[in-house]
Amino acid sequence: MASQAIIFRETKDSKGFYILLAVLGAFLALGALAFFHAEHHGHHVTGMTNQVVWGLPHVFAIGLIVAASGALNVGSIGTVFGKKIYQPMGRLSALLAISLLVGGLIVLVLDLGHPDRLIVAMTTYNFKSIFAWNIILYNGFLALSAVYIWTMMDRKVKKFYKLAGVAAFTWRLILTTGTGSIFGFLVARDFYNSAVMAPLFIVMSFAMGLAVFILVLHFAYTWTGRPLGDVVMNRLRYLLAVFIGGVLLLEGARHFTGLYIAQKAGVENFILFDGGIYTQLFWVGQIMLGSLLPLSLIFCRKLANNRVALLLAALFTIVGGFAQLYVILIGGQAYPLVLFPGAEVSSDFFDGVINAYEPSIWELMLGLGGVALTLFMVTIGVKVLRFLPDSLSDAVADPHSK
Amino acid sequence: MNQNRVDEYRRNFMTTLGGVAAVAAVVPSFVLQTAHAAGEVAAKPVDQAVTNAKRWGMLIDVTKLTDGGAGMVAACKKEHGWGDEAHSADTQKAHWARVVKVTDKLTQNSFSLPVMCQHCENPPCVDVCPTGASMKRADGIVQVNKHICIGCRYCMMACPYKARSFVHEALQDQKPHSPRGMGTVESCNMCVHRIDAGKLPACVEAAPDAVIFGDLNDPNSAVSQAMKTIGGKQIRADLGLNTGVRYHGI
Numbered sequence: 001m002a003s004q005a006i007i008f009r010e011t012k013d014s015k016g017f018y019i020l021l022a023v024l025g026a027f028l029a030l031g032a033l034a035f036f037h038a039e040h041h042g043h044h045v046t047g048m049t050n051q052v053v054w055g056l057p058h059v060f061a062i063g064l065i066v067a068a069s070g071a072l073n074v075g076s077i078g079t080v081f082g083k084k085i086y087q088p089m090g091r092l093s094a095l096l097a098i099s100l101l102v103g104g105l106i107v108l109v110l111d112l113g114h115p116d117r118l119i120v121a122m123t124t125y126n127f128k129s130i131f132a133w134n135i136i137l138y139n140g141f142l143a144l145s146a147v148y149i150w151t152m153m154d155r156k157v158k159k160f161y162k163l164a165g166v167a168a169f170t171w172r173l174i175l176t177t178g179t180g181s182i183f184g185f186l187v188a189r190d191f192y193n194s195a196v197m198a199p200l201f202i203v204m205s206f207a208m209g210l211a212v213f214i215l216v217l218h219f220a221y222t223w224t225g226r227p228l229g230d231v232v233m234n235r236l237r238y239l240l241a242v243f244i245g246g247v248l249l250l251e252g253a254r255h256f257t258g259l260y261i262a263q264k265a266g267v268e269n270f271i272l273f274d275g276g277i278y279t280q281l282f283w284v285g286q287i288m289l290g291s292l293l294p295l296s297l298i299f300c301r302k303l304a305n306n307r308v309a310l311l312l313a314a315l316f317t318i319v320g321g322f323a324q325l326y327v328i329l330i331g332g333q334a335y336p337l338v339l340f341p342g343a344e345v346s347s348d349f350f351d352g353v354i355n356a357y358e359p360s361i362w363e364l365m366l367g368l369g370g371v372a373l374t375l376f377m378v379t380i381g382v383k384v385l386r387f388l389p390d391s392l393s394d395a396v397a398d399p400h401s402k
Numbered sequence: 403m404n405q406n407r408v409d410e411y412r413r414n415f416m417t418t419l420g421g422v423a424a425v426a427a428v429v430p431s432f433v434l435q436t437a438h439a440a441g442e443v444a445a446k447p448v449d450q451a452v453t454n455a456k457r458w459g460m461l462i463d464v465t466k467l468t469d470g471g472a473g474m475v476a477a478c479k480k481e482h483g484w485g486d487e488a489h490s491a492d493t494q495k496a497h498w499a500r501v502v503k504v505t506d507k508l509t510q511n512s513f514s515l516p517v518m519c520q521h522c523e524n525p526p527c528v529d530v531c532p533t534g535a536s537m538k539r540a541d542g543i544v545q546v547n548k549h550i551c552i553g554c555r556y557c558m559m560a561c562p563y564k565a566r567s568f569v570h571e572a573l574q575d576q577k578p579h580s581p582r583g584m585g586t587v588e589s590c591n592m593c594v595h596r597i598d599a600g601k602l603p604a605c606v607e608a609a610p611d612a613v614i615f616g617d618l619n620d621p622n623s624a625v626s627q628a629m630k631t632i633g634g635k636q637i638r639a640d641l642g643l644n645t646g647v648r649y650h651g652i
Contacts, residue, residue, distance in 0.1 A: 042489070042571035042584045049493035050567045053555040113553015113568060113585030120550050124533045131532035131556055187526050187641055188562030337564050339517065339637055340504050340652075347517075349500040349564070350493060 006088045006396065008153075008386035011224045017383060020223075024376045031369015034362040035110040043113065046363050051355035052333045057111040059325045060367030063208065064104030064374060065138075065179055066201060066321070069172040070209015072097035072145060074236075076172070079148075079165025085235055085397050088389045089217065091152050094145045094168070095381045096216055096374075100209075103374030105138060107367055130181045137175040144168040153386065176202045183328065190264040191271070191332035194257070200250040204321060207243035210236065211317035216378060218311055220388060229394035230305050237310050241298045244291050244317060251286075251324075267335045270354075271327060278331035281323045290320010330357050441615030441624055445600025457523075457542035458592055459618040459646035460603070461625050461634045462516065466612035466651075470514025475499045477608035478518070481593060482580040489571045496567035496582075498590045499605065504652070513652060516605070519544055519565040519590035520637060521646030527557035527566065536587070542618070542646050545591035553585040562638050565589045592646075618646060 011017065038045055048055040075093035078086030109115050125132040148168045151161040180201030183192040214236050221228035258268035271278055294313035303309035334355045339345055345352035382388050389396070441460070446452070464471070479485050484496040499518035505511070521544045527536045528544065535551035538544045546557075546566075558566045566589040573582055579595040582588055593603035601607075606615040616625035628634075634648025 043568065044487070044490040044494050044570035049491065050495075050497065050558070051493055051564070053558040053568060113555070113587070114551065117550070117552045120533050121552050121554075124550055126528075126531055126534040128529050129532045129556075131530060131554065135532065182556075185530065186560055188560065188638070333559075337562060339502065339563065342508070343504045343506045345502050345504050347500045347502040349497040351500070351502050351517075351564070356493070 007390045008091065008388065009390050010386055011220075011383050011388065014224075016223055017379070020379055021376065024372045024379065027368050027372035028376060030365045031107075031110075031367075031372065034365035034369065035115075037362055038111075038366070039115065045360065047358045047360045048363070049355070049357070051336075051350050052330060052357040054329055054333065055357060056326075056330075056359035056363040057107050057366050059322060059329055060370050061104045061108040061111070062179065062329070063322050063325050064100050064107065064370055066176065066205040066325075067208040067212045067318075068097050068100035068104060068205075069141070069176045069179075069202075070205035070207065071100055071213050072168060072172050073206060073209055074213050075148065076165060076169040079162060080169045085232065088392060088397065089213075089232070090165075091149055091387045092217065092220070092382070093213060094149045094152070095387050096213055096378055097172075097209075098142055098145045098149075099374045099377035099381065100212065101138060101141060102377060103370040103372075106373055107370035110366060111363075130178055130185055134175075134178045134182065137171070137178050141168075141171055141175050144171050172205075173202060176205045179205075183332075188337060189332060190338065191258070191267045191328070191335060194254065196250060196254050196257070200247070200254060203243060203246040203250055204324065207240065207247050207317055208321040210240050210243055211314040211321070214240065214314040215311060215318075216375075217392075218307070220378075220382060221392065224388070226388065227391045227393035227396075229392060229397060230307075231394045232392050232397045233307065233310060234305065237298055237313070240313065240317060241295055244294055244320075247324075248287075248291055263341070266338070267332070270335050271331050275331060275334070278327050278334060281331075282327050285323025286320045286327065289316050290323055291317075294320070333357070441602060441606060441613075442617075443597055443600050443602055443615070446598045448598075452540045454540040454542075455619065456617040457619045457646065458597060458615070459521065459542065459625060459648065460606060460613055460615040461629050461648045461650060462609075463612045463632075464513055464515045464649055464651040467514070467516070467609060470501045470503065471499075471516025471609070472501050473608045474516045474605035474613070475501055477604040478590065481577070481596075481604035482582075483575075483577045484567070484582070484588070487569070487571050487573070494568075494570040496569060496588060498565075498567065498588070515649060515652055517563060517565070517637065518605070518647070519561075519592075520563055520643070521590075521592060523644035523646070525643065526560040526562065530556045530560040532556065539594070543592045543594050543597070544589075544646075545594060546587050546589065548581065548583050548586045548588070551586040553587065555587060557587055561589075562641055562643070 046055060072093055074086055075090035077083050078090050109118055121135060144167055148164040151157050151164040177198040180198035184195055184197035186192040218228065255268060255272060258264040271282060273279060294316045297303060297309040297313040334357060336352050336355065339351065478499045482498060484498050487495050499516055501514050502517045503512065503514045521542055525538055525544045528538050532554065533550045533552055535547045536557045537547055555568055558568060566587050568587050569582055569584050572584045576582055596603055602615050606613045614625040614628050616623040618626060620626060629648060632650050634650060635652050636645045636648060
């Protein structure tokens with residue numbers, strides 16, 4: 001721990017707490033409404049089709065799941081790699097990780113054609129399916145993160161702190177490998193079938209998870225009137241830059257490989273150059289707003305120690321992450337399957353055409369409901385248990401205590 | 403299934419086999435034309451488990467399909483009742499089979515063929531299904547167990563042939579022999595209900611001169627003999643899935 005004693009305390013009862021819960025509750029209600037609407041009428045009320053079978057709910061779900069494993073990193077850096085400045089944030093890191101994962105999974109489950117059969121998914125496994133493995137990985141992640149929190153909160157089990165931290169960190173790497181492999185294992189789709197999807201998703205999780213953590217940390221401290229110093233925030237700031245760079249590196253490798261291999265060039269050219277909304281989302285959303293802008297905000301000397309610049313950088317990193325997931329998920333499905341390489345195909349079932357997808361309001365409501373659930377859980381969590389240090393001021397989070 | 407029907411197919415099979423033997427040596431490309439009927443199926447008693455002794459498959463000669471397979475697709479639609487979902491958009495309506503027109507970009511050579519579930523030996527849809535609802539029967543028929551399908555659509559992402567559809571709305575007046583359900587995925591099941599009763603799949607029956615159906619494991623079956631003579635190409639053979647539906651003339 002840092003040089004000065006860290007005191008963890010629940011957040012105080014306040015009007016703001018209830019207002020926040022009410023706002024999040026409204027989004028939760030809208031999400032529930034969307035679920036019941038689609039559940040009752042069937043998926044024809046959504047924008048998803050037999051061509052674009054995964055839509056906006058999956059962008060939200062996978063975004064939250066990816067961010068979940070990344071949010072745990074802050075804790076892992078403290079526990080596994082022994083960086084003491086990160087250790088006071090470990091509890092929040094694990095709480096946020098659990099909350100993000102639950103928020104993501106709820107969207108995924110409620111979008112199923114048969115959410116009522118969740119028990120089937122939990123009891124009947126096809127172990128050749130990465131999806132089945134993911135169900136185990138998600139549950140294990142929740143359990144390990146909970147144990148990790150326990151070892152941080154209860155002195156009686158403190159001796160297992162390192163062990164729990166290492167286990168949770170290892171598990172999260174495997175988990176995100178599994179999430180990326182959902183796409184990597186799709187043999188028939190040239191935009192997906194690559195082993196790079198696993199490490200790409202891992203580094204995406206680093207960036208998105210940290211960005212979410214930065215925003216949550218800031219607002220948790222500001223809204224409860226607790227001091228949060230630049231020492232901590234600047235550490236997170238430059239770490240975020242490293243992760244954004246990592247995403248760019250693997251994205252570059254992926255797209256250049258795609259352009260180089262003739263078989264993949266069709267879909268690559270579509271995404272990078274002729275894909276309309278997907279091309280715009282890639283260049284403007286992911287690259288400019290989601291990567292270059294945050295990097296500029298982080299490294300601009302005039303903005304050193306500027307909290308707003310950091311918050312914007314984190315926000316745009318998340319925007320970029322969602323743009324990236326939208327391009328991967330929807331863009332990858334918009335491009336038609338290649339039945340006959342080198343030939344043009346047509347049919348009354350949309351062969352050979354770019355598949356249109358227009359997300360419905362219900363899908364947006366369901367996705368935002370997942371986000372709301374995440375924030376709801378964090379808000380309640382820090383209120384009822386001692387997740388947040390009283391202070392993360394520079395004096396407390398001593399920069400020299402490595 | 404009545405015995406007469408089976409006998410009829412057996413007779414037809416013998417005729418086919420005779421035709422194949424007679425003509426194959428001389429004019430291979432006319433093999434299927436001589437085949438009056440389209441294959442052989444033996445009825446399976448209901449108390450007998452499906453075994454891997456047989457692997458059902460078919461050979462479709464697209465050069466003999468004057469309509470590109472539209473008749474086969476129509477027969478499938480009639481048999482299973484898909485595609486008339488009232489509330490679904492066209493992009494959401496089920497399609498168990500469809501006619502695909504293919505034109506080579508360089509040569510401009512063009513042909514049409516019916517595309518449905520290809521009943522792969524190594525089906526990606528079965529590999530990815532988390533619950534095992536997407537399954538391959540021992541006799542090679544790939545289908546969905548709609549009782550344990552959770553509707554995640556991962557199989558639709560995995561299928562290289564876009565052979566699967568998701569039911570986007572509640573359905574009425576279903577065919578008793580082909581139950582479907584909102585929120586589950588479905589696809590061509592090779593008319594498993596007909597095969598088990600000793601009948602040919604509806605699409606095969608609709609195009610007897612162009613399609614031979616039978617046991618791919620039996621080297622002497624009409625379909626095996628025909629493929630040995632004229633070949634049987636796979637769509638996306640590069641994926642190594644070893645499909646049970648093969649084509650001539652693509």
